Amino acid sequence: xEASRIIVHIDMDAFFAAIEQRDxxxxxxxxxVVGSPPDRRGVVATCSYQARRFGIxxxxxxxxxxxxxxxxxxxxxxxxxxxxxxxxxxxxLGQFTxxxxxxxxxxxxxxxxxxxxxxxxTVATVKRIKHEIKRQLGLTASAGIAVNxxxxxxxxxxxKPDGLTATPRNPAAIRRFLAPxxxxxxxxxxxxxxxxxxxxxxxxxxxxxxxxxxxxxxLLGKRxxxxxxxxxxxxxxxxxxxxxxxxSLSNEETFAADTExxxxxxxxxxxxxxxxxRRLRDLDRQARTAQxxxxxxxxxxxxxxHSWPAPVDSDREMLRAALTLFDxxxxxxxxxxxxFGLGTLHGQDRQAPSGQQLLLFPESPNPxxxxxxxxxxxxxxxxxxxxxxxxxxxxxx
Ligand SMILES: [Mg+2]
Numbered sequence: 001x002e003a004s005r006i007i008v009h010i011d012m013d014a015f016f017a018a019i020e021q022r023d024x025x026x027x028x029x030x031x032x033v034v035g036s037p038p039d040r041r042g043v044v045a046t047c048s049y050q051a052r053r054f055g056i057x058x059x060x061x062x063x064x065x066x067x068x069x070x071x072x073x074x075x076x077x078x079x080x081x082x083x084x085x086x087x088x089x090x091x092x093l094g095q096f097t098x099x100x101x102x103x104x105x106x107x108x109x110x111x112x113x114x115x116x117x118x119x120x121x122t123v124a125t126v127k128r129i130k131h132e133i134k135r136q137l138g139l140t141a142s143a144g145i146a147v148n149x150x151x152x153x154x155x156x157x158x159x160k161p162d163g164l165t166a167t168p169r170n171p172a173a174i175r176r177f178l179a180p181x182x183x184x185x186x187x188x189x190x191x192x193x194x195x196x197x198x199x200x201x202x203x204x205x206x207x208x209x210x211x212x213x214x215x216x217x218x219l220l221g222k223r224x225x226x227x228x229x230x231x232x233x234x235x236x237x238x239x240x241x242x243x244x245x246x247x248s249l250s251n252e253e254t255f256a257a258d259t260e261x262x263x264x265x266x267x268x269x270x271x272x273x274x275x276x277x278r279r280l281r282d283l284d285r286q287a288r289t290a291q292x293x294x295x296x297x298x299x300x301x302x303x304x305x306h307s308w309p310a311p312v313d314s315d316r317e318m319l320r321a322a323l324t325l326f327d328x329x330x331x332x333x334x335x336x337x338x339x340f341g342l343g344t345l346h347g348q349d350r351q352a353p354s355g356q357q358l359l360l361f362p363e364s365p366n367p368x369x370x371x372x373x374x375x376x377x378x379x380x381x382x383x384x385x386x387x388x389x390x391x392x393x394x395x396x397x
Contacts, residue, residue, distance in 0.1 A: 034047065096125065151178075188227060293337070
């Protein structure tokens, strides 16, 4: 199933610095540092490739950058300007596929699975995307093409700037492709884990692939060991999650103190579902998918998704899905944040062609769903008038 996905990661090259060099031709070809001036405490946000040759990089103190390259030109960041360029970029990407997930101001995942059958078509499409970015924005991007997000992101980084790297698609070739890369390139291997692995001679992803599973578990704990093993083999099932306005609804809650108390967590999940459900009904929409998010104390994050065969808008259905997904997640460490979201919304949106699909899933004359709907609407009204705490749900009902 995984082999059928075509995921593209687009990453702009030295984004802030490239915009400054585009707008001010006198800066082109020079070491440009966007960030705090060197006479103050502060860091480098981004620097041009000419500055990178001196060893300057993002998050480095500006003073250090100045020491490495006194002739560098320090430019204060113009964040509003960069985010306007980012909006144009995301809009441009959205013309190639509606499945765009912005990851940061200058990065996005695209799911091209439905658009191109053969790899050759994908490469041609990605070349067109890069060409349009250059033509419309005057900037260069690097791209990675792969069967999943993990590999696509690794690939876009391999040939910067202005690169295009397609990774292999079958598991054995993916394994060989990953083996020579540093283990620190893996998403989820931060400095602490990287140092820990290095002490045991694990420097490359290949070392991680070959590591004895029992040894890895003792070193990292069961959860992280299994997670890293999956990544080392290039396995990653995370979907591309679009964030169009009103195309998805979500809410999340961060706990004042991390907790492992399942009852407290379930209570929180119920609150989130009820909030999101009410917004859904206020918009007169229905949802086809539900997603939950669990972020643990170490910031590792799990998402799980459920799809309904027909659109739903009742709290009962959403709670059933959310709690079933949640109950299946092992709590090996305290939880920091919970989230709940709905996707693939149907309903009265003139622009959404999916509204038509409602006819394909006619509401069954099910007395239970009619009763649920009446109950949800009544509860929504009470809550609007008296606040959310007015009614508590009896989970056994
Ligand atoms: Mg970038």
